[in-house]
Amino acid sequence: MTRRIPWVPLVMVGLFVAAVAYVNPFDAGRDAPPRPAAGHAAHGDVADGLSDNHDGYLLSPVALPDRRGDAIPLAFRIIGPGGAPATAFDAVGSEPLHLYVLRDDLSFYQHLHPTLAGDTWTAAVKVPDGGVYRLYAEFVPKGGAGGQHPTVLGTPFVIAGDTRYVPLPAPASRVRAGRFTVSRLEGTADAAAGRPDIMRFQVRDARGAPVTALEPYLGVYAHASVFDSTTQRLTHLHPTTPANTRAAPADGVLTFHTQFPQRGRHRVFLQFKVAGAVHQAAFTVIVR
Template structure:
């Protein structure tokens, strides 16, 4: 019996190693357990609310335009092909390393039942994809469904130090991004507004708002969905846990996306 269990464990590990193609999934897979009542996922699990993210192809080495492919399976076990539009896209895909460097915000293409895109991997380390979406018929104004997949790039890795909390200003390319709320420490469980300005820049609409922001908890890398205000460079935030968070804000000037990153502390 031990030999059988060992072989089964080895077989399972081989199917999920980075860079390997996942085994084919039957079109009528066994249904997943019924969704449990919860507000949202944080991307730390490949399943949530009855939805499952399955890897088809994950990066296995460094390089430019590395192929990525995955499927989202619904509560009935079949690949999900219908999605609501969330900030002008059916699905947002984020990539971040475990030191919260190498952040990428991607918009994969749905080909049949499989999402495909490419990513740039410039260093080794442990990485995680976050797929954020609203299933067809879901409430776009409410909470999204967020699933995650992790992979490892082998070899020497140069870890990036986490920048200290910055309540004032950071640079984004040739632009300076100022925080106007002046809040040094946010309060756990309390709804707050983070307000920004980009002096001298004529901001253009980006993903249905003036900017898009994602927040990751430093300790766990859990993703928190943030909601932009309608006509201001302002975001509604509410964090469930104490600790440090890394915020990535994407905006657009003269047709070119720009990115600012802030560290905030929640007490």
């Protein structure tokens, strides 16, 4: 199904994305919006990327993508509680800041590590089609009250013109990731909202043998981001064991702690590294 995203005033973005404040990506010269008071967040104490502010930190876009392409410039600042750009963060998985880009139908996901230039974070992102997208900036404030719990700030942007909507795939127990096959060992079983549990994935090669040569990626053997299909809320699955405490799993099985915050359909984006290359698999999970 094809839908057209018109060139409308960006104040109408609220028609596409509910309950978020939008920043005009084409007006790079305007001042940043008023900063929230320290400790304020639109979604309570959880930093899930649905707000551009949390605990006094503000995501301030400098240049958001405005067209399709494989390497579209993106730039933003993180404004700290004192009103100045914040640039020093504790590492999260060996990186000071993680950037995620997601289309609203969950058909596209990209995970990048921006470069700091002065007080501005920059990256080149892929924009494969039109539609409504959201970027997420994840970091841990240095010495902040949040301890090691990452802060996740988000803001939407729109790529105008014709775009093809992609329905969310049904739950599957096995998906392809390049030359690898990744299986969810729980099959298509539903997950329970609000309850701690585990989720296991096994990576196999083209011959069907377990991959024993998984390499550390961001301090772990796999990274997993989870997005709610209705709200695009971001949560993470946490590996049970860091990569620096044991050898790669001999059976190719990657185990994660889970605790889904709410019911609904979710998309899990799993990334793992083999022979220096990062591969990605995506699973739909129903949470009840």
